Amino acid sequence: MTVYPHLLAPLDLGQVTLKNRVLMGSMHTGLEETGDWNRVAEFYATRARGGVGLMVTGGMAPNREGGVFPGAAGLFTARDIENHRQVTDRVHQAGGRIAMQILHAGRYAYGPDCVSASAVKSPISPFAPKELDEDGIEKQIADIVTAAVRAKEAGYDGVEVMGSEGYFLNQFLVTHTNRRNDRWGGPYENRIRLPVEVVARVRAAVGPDFIVIYRISLIDLIPNGQTWDEVVTLARAIEGAGASLLNTGIGWHEARVPTIATSVPRAAFAHLTGRLRQVVGIPVITSNRINTPEVGEALLADGMADMVSMARPFLADPDFVAKAASGRAREIAPCIACNQACLDHTFSGKLTSCLVNPRACHETVLSYAPTGAPKRLAVVGAGPAGMMCAMVAAQRGHKVVLFDKAGALGGQLNLARQVPGKEEFHGLVDWFTHEVPRLGVDVRLGRAVEVADLAGFDSVVVATGVSPRDPGIPGQARALGYIDVLKGAKVGPRVAVIGAGGIGFDVAEFLVAGGHSATLHPEEWRREWGVGDPALTPGGLAVPAPEPPARQVWLLQRKAEKPGRGLGKTTGWIHRAALQAKGVKMLGGVSYDRITDEGLWITRDGKAELLAVDDVVLCAGQLPERGLYDRLIAAGIEAHVIGGADVAAELDAKRAIDQGARLAASL
Ligand code: NAP
Ligand code: SF4
Numbered sequence: 244m245t246v247y248p249h250l251l252a253p254l255d256l257g258q259v260t261l262k263n264r265v266l267m268g269s270m271h272t273g274l275e276e277t278g279d280w281n282r283v284a285e286f287y288a289t290r291a292r293g294g295v296g297l298m299v300t301g302g303m304a305p306n307r308e309g310g311v312f313p314g315a316a317g318l319f320t321a322r323d324i325e326n327h328r329q330v331t332d333r334v335h336q337a338g339g340r341i342a343m344q345i346l347h348a349g350r351y352a353y354g355p356d357c358v359s360a361s362a363v364k365s366p367i368s369p370f371a372p373k374e375l376d377e378d379g380i381e382k383q384i385a386d387i388v389t390a391a392v393r394a395k396e397a398g399y400d401g402v403e404v405m406g407s408e409g410y411f412l413n414q415f416l417v418t419h420t421n422r423r424n425d426r427w428g429g430p431y432e433n434r435i436r437l438p439v440e441v442v443a444r445v446r447a448a449v450g451p452d453f454i455v456i457y458r459i460s461l462i463d464l465i466p467n468g469q470t471w472d473e474v475v476t477l478a479r480a481i482e483g484a485g486a487s488l489l490n491t492g493i494g495w496h497e498a499r500v501p502t503i504a505t506s507v508p509r510a511a512f513a514h515l516t517g518r519l520r521q522v523v524g525i526p527v528i529t530s531n532r533i534n535t536p537e538v539g540e541a542l543l544a545d546g547m548a549d550m551v552s553m554a555r556p557f558l559a560d561p562d563f564v565a566k567a568a569s570g571r572a573r574e575i576a577p578c579i580a581c582n583q584a585c586l587d588h589t590f591s592g593k594l595t596s597c598l599v600n601p602r603a604c605h606e607t608v609l610s611y612a613p614t615g616a617p618k619r620l621a622v623v624g625a626g627p628a629g630m631m632c633a634m635v636a637a638q639r640g641h642k643v644v645l646f647d648k649a650g651a652l653g654g655q656l657n658l659a660r661q662v663p664g665k666e667e668f669h670g671l672v673d674w675f676t677h678e679v680p681r682l683g684v685d686v687r688l689g690r691a692v693e694v695a696d697l698a699g700f701d702s703v704v705v706a707t708g709v710s711p712r713d714p715g716i717p718g719q720a721r722a723l724g725y726i727d728v729l730k731g732a733k734v735g736p737r738v739a740v741i742g743a744g745g746i747g748f749d750v751a752e753f754l755v756a757g758g759h760s761a762t763l764h765p766e767e768w769r770r771e772w773g774v775g776d777p778a779l780t781p782g783g784l785a786v787p788a789p790e791p792p793a794r795q796v797w798l799l800q801r802k803a804e805k806p807g808r809g810l811g812k813t814t815g816w817i818h819r820a821a822l823q824a825k826g827v828k829m830l831g832g833v834s835y836d837r838i839t840d841e842g843l844w845i846t847r848d849g850k851a852e853l854l855a856v857d858d859v860v861l862c863a864g865q866l867p868e869r870g871l872y873d874r875l876i877a878a879g880i881e882a883h884v885i886g887g888a889d890v891a892a893e894l895d896a897k898r899a900i901d902q903g904a905r906l907a908a909s910l
Contacts (some may be wrong), residue, residue: 468782
C-alpha cells in the first residue's frame with residue numbers, strides 16, 4: 244500500500260487513462276533551439292522513465308509573430324514534425340505520455356512584430372504590439388489550430404493551449420489589455436470569444452481522442468484583472484468547447500507579486516484551484532510551489548484538484564514519481580525554487596539546468612557512468628561543492644571519504660536556511676545528509692584534516708569553502724560578522740549592514756523579520772504581498788499590508804548603483820521589494836569611515852554622516868580558503884580545488900554543486 248494513494252491513482256480522461264495524477268508542467272528549457280533533437284528526446288524520455296503521468300513540453304510558437312522571442316521553436320515545417328516525432332517516440336517507448344504546449348506570447352513576444360488585442364505595451368517588453376484586425380485574429384486562431392494538428396501528426400498525446408500568465412489569449416480577457424469594441428472586445432462574453440473559439444476549433448480539428456488542456460489564469464494579479472465570476476464563466480465555456488483538462492496559471496508575468504519564488508509559501512494558490520473544481524465538470528490541475536509528494540498528496544486528498552502540476556521539481560529529480568511510488572521519497576532531490584539554474588538561465592539566453600541536478604538538460608553530455616578504475620578519494624569540506632563531488636564520485640564506484648571540521652554536513656547551506664523565506668534549504672541539507680552516506684561515502688565529521696592525514700589517498704578534492712573578507716574599517720572590532728548574526732548573536736534595534744551582495748540581502752531580511760517567516764504563514768504572506776480574493780477585487784489585487792519590521796536596517800554598498808543588481812535575474816526584484824516593504828534604507832555610493840560607540844560614520848556624496856546604529860554587520864564578500872590545497876600541491880599530492888575555495892567571487896551553491904559534480908564525473 245503506497246503512502247501516496249491519491250497522487251498515484253490513475254486518472255481516466257476519456258481519451259486515455261493517465262497512470263497517476265502527476266503532471267510535469269511546461270518549462271522553456273532552450274533545448275529545442277539547440278537543434279540537438281537527441282538531447283531534447285533524452286530530456287523528456289528520462290522523465291518518462293521516472294514515472295510521471297503526463298508531461299507538457301515547453302511552449303511552442305504557433306507562428307513567427309507569437310514566438311516568445313525571434314526564432315522561438317514551433318512546428319512550422321515537415322522537418323520540425325519529424326524532429327518532434329523523435330521526442331514522442333522515445334517518450335512512448337519509455338511508457339510515458341506527452342502533450343505539446345502551444346504558446347502564443349501576444350504582446351510578451353520579444354520582437355517588433357508582436358500582436359495583441361490592442362496596442363497596449365507591456366511594462367516588461369520594449370515592443371508595443373500591433374492591434375489585430377478581424378483577419379489578423381482569424382489568422383492567429385488558424386495558426387494555433389494548425390499547430391495542434393501538427394502536434395498530433397508528430398505523435399503527441401495532446402496539446403496544452405496556453406491561456407494564462409498574461410500571454411496572448413489572456414490579453415483578450417481583460418480590459419487592461421483589450422480596449423476593443425468589436426465582437427472580440429467590450430463585454431466579457433466578447434472578451435472570452437477568442438480562447439473559447441480556439442479550444443472549440445482545436446477540438447474539432449484534432450478529434451475526440453486527443454488530450455486538450457487549457458491553462459486558465461485563476462488570479463491575474465494585475466490592475467483590472469478578471470473577477471472570479473469571469474474566471475468561472477470562462478472555465479465553463481472552455482469545458483463546453485471540448486477541453487479535457489483545466490490546468491491553472493497564477494499571475495501575469497508583469498505582476499509585482501512573486502508566484503513561484505522560494506519565499507512563496509508552498510501551494511500558496513491551490514485553494515483557488517479547489518474553488519474552481521467545485522464549478523466545472525472536467526478535471527482540474529493545481530500548480531505553483533508544490534515540490535514534494537506529501538504536498539501533492541495532501542492537496543488531492545483535500546479535494547483541491549484532480550492532478551498536481553510540478554515543473555521545476557522534474558529538473559531537480561526526473562525520478563520523482565518512481566521514488567515516491569517505491570517508498571524512496573527521501574531520495575528525491577528537492578527543487579528549492581531558487582530559479583538560479585532554470586529561469587535565471589532562460590532569461591539570460593542560457594540553456595536551462597538545475598542547481599541541485601547539473602545533469603538536467605545535460606543528460607546526453609554529462610554522465611555519471613561507473614568508473615573502470617576506482618580510486619581512493621578524499622574530499623575535504625562538506626559544503627555543497629564537497630558533498631556533491633563526494634556523492635557523484637561514490638555513485639561512480641570510487642571509494643570516497645568526506646571530511647569536515649564541523650559536526651554536520653551542509654557548510655554554508657546551514658547559514659542560508661536560517662534566512663526567512665529560504666526554508667527550502669532545510670530540505671536540501673536533509674537530502675544531502677540522507678544521500679551522501681546512502682551512496683557509500685564514508686563521512687568523517689568534527690575533524691580538521693591536514694596534509695599528513697591525506698597522504699594515503701590517490702587524489703584529494705579540496706572544497707574548504709570561503710572565509711569572510713575583512714573590510715578593514717577603523718573600529719571594526721565593534722562590528723558583528725554575518726555568520727554570528729545568522730547563528731543567533733544578539734542584535735540591537737538599529738543596524739547597518741555593510742555589503743549588499745547575496746549575503747547582505749539575506750542578513751537584512753533576517754534582521755527585519757525578527758525570527759518570523761511569512762513564508763510559513765500563507766495568509767500573512769498574501770497580506771504582505773497584496774494578494775486578495777479575485778471574488779472581491781478584480782485580478783485578486785489587494786493593498787499590501789506588510790508586518791512592521793523587527794528593526795530599522797540600513798543596507799550599504801560602495802558601488803554607486805542600485806543595491807541588488809547582482810542578485811538573480813528573476814528574483815532580485817523580489818528581494819528588493821521585500822526589503823523596501825520593511826522600510827530598509829538601501830544606499831549605494833557609500834564609503835565607510837569608522838565605527839564608534841555612536842554608530843557607523845560614512846561619507847556619501849562628499850558629505851560625512853553618522854548612521855546612529857546599535858550594531859554593524861559585516862557582509863563584505865568572501866575570500867577562498869585554499870591553504871590546504873596549496874600545501875597538498877607543495878607536498879606533491881594530487882589535488883583538485885572546487886567551490887569557494889577555488890573562486891570565491893560570485894560564488895553560489897549553483898556553481899559549487901556544478902563544479903563538484905563535473906569534477907566527480909571526470910575522475
Ligand atoms: P558578494 O555578492 O560578492 O557581495 C559582497 C558585498 O560586499 C558587495 O556588496 C560589495 O559591494 C561589498 N564589498 C566587497 N568588498 C568590500 C570591502 N573591502 N569593504 C566593504 N564592502 C565590500 O558576496 P556575498 O554577499 O558574500 O555573497 C557570496 C555569494 O553567495 C554571492 O556571490 C551570492 O551569489 C551567493 N549568495 C547568493 C544568494 C542568493 O540569493 N542567490 C544569497 C546569499 C549568497 P561594494 O564593493 O560595492 O561595497
Ligand atoms: Fe528548482 Fe532551483 Fe533547480 Fe530551478 S534551479 S529546478 S528552482 S532547484
